[in-house]
Amino acid sequence: MPPDAGRWTAWRRVQERAVTLCLLLATGVVLVPVASVLYVTVRNGIAAWNWAFFTQVPAAVGASGGGVGNAIAGTALLVMLALFVAAPVGLMAGVYLSEFGREGGFPRAVRVVNDALMGVPTIVLGIFVYAAVVVPMGHFSALAGSVALALILIPTVVRVTEDMLRMVPPELRDAGLALGVPEWRVITSIVLRAAFPGILTGIALGVARIAGETAPLLFTAFGNPNWALNPLQPVSALPLQVFLDAVSPYADLQQKAWGAALLLIVIVACGNGFARAYTYGRKVG
């Protein structure tokens, strides 16, 4: 043992402590905002939660009581419509990219465009849908809102589908083909099946995200103080309700905004939680 081995060991211990401390601090920096957002939202929002909050429409301005039932229903409607369009379109495009368009100019272009779409600020998508759907229709509508949300969801679904399908081991495809099964049936019955948990997780995360989007709804779904479940009429949505109530001068409405915000957090957390619960303990292939 060299004569100064003891000193080296001590120095290493100091180094180890210092690095561990830095890592802990960094973790704290990540956790503190999350924890404080949760804390403040729960503390301010939970008081707004009562039966009326979930079942009634907003009360007249200045009056107390009422709820955000129409916004909850509106968000459900918007997300459902968006999912209805985005899931099949995204799935099929993802299957195309992974199974039939590995190489070549067109698939590469599709990937670039898809990634670009993923990066477009959502308010820009909102304006686009305003020009493309709202103006020709002559009025705001749930349909326009869900088109905007679908445009946010599609690139995510395409990407997740392609990635998950690529993770399916090629041997699995070969094994299906080697039984004399046509390629399209191998894809639908084996490859998609193997990738399904991953794809579903990705879609759940995407849905959780669009449920919380505000900007693209501002001039598409617009908002509506009454019950409205007609896709061709303007509807309310939770993020819109938060936006409206939070800037109002009335304490009662501000509390409703906190309550709606809390509900949004719960929805997003449920989406994430579902995705995780579904993915853990499973692996592709």
Added chain:
Amino acid sequence: MTPVLEAEHLHLMYGARPALHDVTLDVREHEVLAIIGPSGCGKSTLLRTFNRMNDRIPGVRVIGSVRFRGRSVFDIEPTSLRRQVGMVFQRPTPFPMSIFDNVAYGPRMHGVRDRRRLKEIVETSLRRAALWDEVKDKLSAPAAALSGGQQQRLCIARTLAVEPQVILLDEPTSALDPGATAKIEELIEELAGAYTIVLVTHNLDQAERVSDRVAFMLAGEVVEVGPTAEVFERPRDPRTERYLAGRPLTVARRGVRGPRLAPVGEWGAR
């Protein structure tokens, strides 16, 4: 008699890279033919031309002929060819479904709908693959829960379920432990009576134990083909002799110190 499978003056290129060079080889009815040779010598490539699995690889070009019962495989619909010429791969490939559904997959895809008939097929196939007794009580369990060796026998059962005439085995035991390997080898010997089997293997002892004839490949060429005992005891080609001499187990068993030449595993690699 027409051989079951035959390759004649077969050349195969992956793009500009040659993988098979002037291969002529026949596979006879109900024999076990082992194909041996160092990594990268083209043995798996040759195996995959028999059921046209190379079709899927972009840039593959083939010159020469490959025939199944006298008919060019390129004139046979791939799905129909592959039903008759089944294949089992190096790594077990259980589908993400139950044990029963794995075995029933092929017949279902080929139009068998009747529950009773499917049950029959599944049981027969699992029995032939020597797996029935181990799984008969948990047919609805996911196939992924089986051990590696069981999974590989499941894959063999799945192949048998579509009633092929030929079974191509691509290093079926290289991912398995010795116990599981022994079971697969036993199984190959049992199946040999009813099927024609082509076995690609790295394991020379395995080739010696289970095959009737053996083909030695090197750098994309078939160097030597013959009855297994003859090739192992009296190889005609010096390259075969050198390759076999590099086998430590055999050297020890025969008590002969074979000439220790270049590390054999690296020949044939590009």
